[in-house]
Amino acid sequence: MSPHSRSAAPLCWARGVLRPATEFRPHVGDRAFRYGDGVFATLLLEQGFLLDADAHVQKLTASADAIGLTVPEPVSSAPQLCEVLRLMGADDSTDAVVRIQVSCESGGRGYDRGECDAWELVELHALPGPRVLSVAILEPGEAPIPAMPAIKSCSALAHVTCARAARRRGVVEAVRCSGDHLLEASSSNLFWEANGDLFTPSASLPLYPGVTRSVVVHEARRSGWTVHEGEFARSALERAGGAFLTNAVRGVEPVAELGGMRMEWAAELEALRAAVQAARIEGAAPLAP
Template structure:
């Protein structure tokens, strides 16, 4: 494998960044994970805009290079990959080892990739089974402390949630995803995924005004649901509302739409709306990328 590091393609085992890089030292970096179909990054503009927004929030808006898409394409081509997950990272770069950032930024820009199976109508899921989901005590960091709508290298919140799953499992297999709540007890999202659930009244999703990261795939699925005139409601929901749902699923760039088999051991499972949205998503990918 070859990765793109600061404008150069290098073998993966030689790809390094400085131990004084602020992305390593403080999580002072922005990133995006992209699904690649047929050699083309899915929803590139949306991912690029969110990366830019994160960099602006962190105070290094000019660090995102204009040729970032070219670097992604070069990385995919060098590795002969048309189906992949690609990750782009932009850090503030190397600076003196103090917390306050310096005004001058020499960013570190890295592109990595991982092979994935084909997507679309004739594709293969990257997951084997619907997800077992478990609620954790770890709460989502309030946006008043760390903005929830930016995607930085500091993923400790999600890591702590996933570690909680491991501790709870003991000698058993851990759940596939944790379900996190905000400080008021509202269900918000998973460690790396957005939540959808279905009731007799339609499709329900936690509102954007909660402490969550609105995902790119989440946005696409919402568009598909509205195009089909599905009743869609965004709001503040309790854990019981999700446990009592008729259907539920998770979304992210790699999983696409992954049905939820159970929440805290309570069976939820897939259903007609989840199945239809999966098909519509696959058909959109097929039409636009193959």
């Protein structure tokens, strides 16, 4: 079932109230609207199961804490978030993208937030369609590095710029670099296989280490892969036989072309993708109470 098949008007949850999404308007003083002063999380709802729900809520809470916000109660735990989604009409046949945003309002303009209470926005969106993934490797400085890369901030201009760079180059995605070192794509983490080992840029670099990235690293090592997390120059990709991107919505997504090189999708990578998906489902939160 699509996320909005029950109603002509899709619903959202905003400030503790269920309302038609078409009626929601941000307040003129909303800090995320004015300054990008807020955080968000994106999750996958699959057949009524919210994948990696606990991990995503923990990351949302950590991001909010880092900028001095408290996550509102309706989205402060996986069970409470599932209750909100049930109120929005989701059930055990729903496949959807779930987006949670936490921000706050202040009475006037200016960067100082002052004292204000955080509020939450929860949305349901249709799943994206499949794609043949071509990925460019950007030149240093072609796309900026986020100011606070480990926080999923509503100030996402660096990611927007990275996505625009991909469009200019005529590819689906692009990987930004810091100097000569590989970082991440606009909304995904990068992995590649070379000589039977798996490689990914270190979480200590200026990038966002997503939840799905962590699942891949864990499942790969459990399956017998040697996983290298480190600082890798662009030239490291010359030895890549296969590659994939990871994020919460698309999971493990094979790369067809990386930096102009054709990638192969070996049986070992497909087995890893299946193991990651199984682990995500096993750890999912059911909507049914």
